[in-house]
Amino acid sequence: MSSTLPQPSIDEIEIVPVLQALADPVRLELIRALRSNPSPRSCAVTEYDVEISAPTLSHHWKVLREAGLTTTFVEGRTRWVELRTEDVHARFPGLLDAVLA
């Protein structure tokens, strides 16, 4: 059994939640990691160079997903997270490039 966690459609992506999601050092680092490596990647706390607990990381994934920045796939015990590069670009062209430069 595999599925996708709830996320806003392209039209539902709003600038304020997106900026709020990006305006955190940890989440910005996660976005950078997603961009620099091939997608999708595991959600596991061991996969990222962040000094936070598993519950906190899970919280950050949720914030990013609900803002419309990422997609999370459920597959068995693991989660796969992917940057919604094209969707974000369609809604706010150049934003990710500008933020991650």
Add this chain to the structure above:
Amino acid sequence: MSSTLPQPSIDEIEIVPVLQALADPVRLELIRALRSNPSPRSCAVTEYDVEISAPTLSHHWKVLREAGLTTTFVEGRTRWVELRTEDVHARFPGLLDAVLA
């Protein structure tokens, strides 16, 4: 006597404070107002279509200025605020365009 309120130099503009400053509906509206009208503009609460008190507006101007997004000139009793369009673009090319689109 005229002067400029303290603000970060171009090199000191950091992405996280910038995003934090932009991630507020009122401040985003202020940035939009600054962009759409010729600069500099007054800081007065009566000049903007926001439903907040004068102290709160003053607080928002400070957040924007300390993030490096605006410059505030002191001239007598009034303050003139200006978007640091070129500086922000030099540091994070395309950011303002992407956010305000």
Add this chain to the structure above:
DNA sequence: CGGACTATTCGATGACTGTCAAATAGTTTG
């Protein structure tokens, strides 16, 4: 089934934030 594993949810906590009323600082004008 039962243990190991991945990840989330829950509850609590300390820090930060947006907001306002009141007081204050500095400037202009009468």
Add this chain to the structure above:
DNA sequence: CAAACTATTTGACAGTCATCGAATAGTCCG
């Protein structure tokens, strides 16, 4: 100087947020 004016600072407050430990849900494997 005194009053009016623009704007900030201070102090307080309610709400939000990042964080963690503990508990929970669901999955895989022996």
